[in-house]
Amino acid sequence: MVSERGLQVLRAIVEDYVDTREPVGSKTIVERHAFGVSAATIRNDMALLEDEELITAPHTSSGRVPTDKGYRVFVDHLAEVRPLSSAQRTAITSFLEGPGDLDDVLARTVRALTQLTGQVAIVQYPSFARANATHVELVQLGGGRMLVIVVTDTGRVSQRMAFVRDDFDDADLARIRAELGTLLVGRSVREGLQRIADHLAASPATGAAHEVATAAIVRVVAEELDEFRQDKLVMAGSATLARLEADFRGSIYPLLEAIEEQVTILRLMGEMVADEKGLAASIGRENEPFGLAEASVVASDYDATGSRARVGVLGPTRMDYPTNLAAVRAVARYLTRMLEEDESSR
Template sequence: MVSERGLQVLRAIVQDYVDTREPVGSKAIVDRHQFGVSAATIRNDMALLEDEELIAAPHTSSGRVPTDKGYRVFVDHLAELRPLSGAQRSAIGAFLADTGDLDDLLVRTVRTLTRLTGQVAIVQYPSFARANVSHVEVVHLGGTRAVVIVVTDTGRVSQRVAFLASEPSAEETAQVKDAMAALLTGESVRDGAVAIARLLDADPIPGRDDNTRIVLRTLAEELEEFRHDRLVMAGSATLARRESDFRGSIYPLLEAIEEQVTLLRLMGEMVADEQGLATSIGRENEPFGLAEASVVAGDYDVTGSRARLGVLGPTRMDYPSNLAAVRAVAHYLTRLLEEDEKAR
């Protein structure tokens, strides 16, 4: 069993290794930290930590580095979140202020996170299945083209071009628009999708022409898109700069960033603490093919539901600073979304 001093030695090893990228020896710990004991005593503590598989020797030198298990103990019991500086908080507020819509806000959010942490930043779109449709518009673009627009009460706007069967008159366009608005306005995205599916299952649609059927199909595609989880990411280039921090190839991480499905599953399965923060470290990510990486995530709230944002990087990361940055940005994003909701 590891003593309290042994755990503090683990804290010192993690902090020094993150700062220097070099394996940490007993003499370095004595020189940098005030333990009040000899290097020989620290070596005994390190031997016990190694027996518990919390640290390991990367090669034949006397230095040790944290293992994935060691990082886990550090994050769970030893890490103290470092408050962001006033300048960092001001930067978050300035960069996220005056955003145009949700898409713009989330893009700015990941850019802010990657600037604060130097890691790949990830933000999950909220699930809009419980959002309500507030507006439907059908705009004739000329010929057989029309754009179909859906707006929800969460501020999400989606638009898609429909290629009609025939060129509609202004009156026909207005009739289709009014019919779609009557069908969907005030309905949840989920219920609206069900209502459209029922109409499309009716063949032919009573009182509906081919153009209306095409608009219905387009709306069905839009509402389905609203229900799908998506990620916005920034900072992928940081992986190349940090390639030496990975024991193996960074290709699995790049593939996960490109495909998104793996990261969505991983972030969805991470268990948050009472502060809404979660970490998944190294081998804990092995089922997702990301055993070389760590993810730090936090919850943010929107319209009564939760989504996640976070950072992805090597296991050798500054967990206290990254956790603090994720928490601060998540809180700020929640506040902005709440203010936007009240203003509606």
């Protein structure tokens, strides 16, 4: 059982190691922290922390570094989520304020977060399965190319190219647009997909040009709506891993691979358990099932018109947890407020 002073010694070791990247010794703790006891007493506390596998000696020196278990105890019991400075809050505002669709807002969100934390920033798209399509637009570009635009009530705007056999006059184009509107507008993504499937099943393989074109466009819309239902991430700051490579005991390749493929990080983000404040952390070996045993992820929930998702950062276990937790919480709150204001203005 670790004493209260032992836990405070653990806090000092974590904070000093994150700050200096150097193993922390008893003399350093006495000099930098006001414990009011001798170095010998601190050494005894450190020995007990080592027995509990909360700290370890990286080599034969007297200094100690936190273990993954030590970081977990620090985050759960000792880390105080610090308020952001006015400069940090201004940085968030300057990145996120201004008009834009959801794709643009989330792209700006990860840029803001990686600038604040120096880590890889991750934002999870909210699930759009229950979103309603509010508008379908067709823009004829010539040469048999048709730009299909679908807008939902969550602010998601999709644009995808459909290739049809011929260009159409205004009357045929209006007829196709009306048919798509009847299928989709005012209906949920889930219902729209079902109606599209029924429509395609009932459509003849051949027929009038506008019928063949409508079927081709409807298939493109179905592909896009199906993507709406799938989990998706936006990330920024992957290059920071090269700068932080010294903090990883092994290769950073598994992290780069996970970032590129997204599926692993999506699963990890989905399985993290948040506390009562909506904050979650998954540290080091806790991520071993995902092949990311040398990385940590901290995240916060945000709300997108009733659908919850997460924003977070990924980096080495030697990270500034209090600052990173504060950053993801602040960004998540700002993002929630922006999406709520956007929803109320429509």
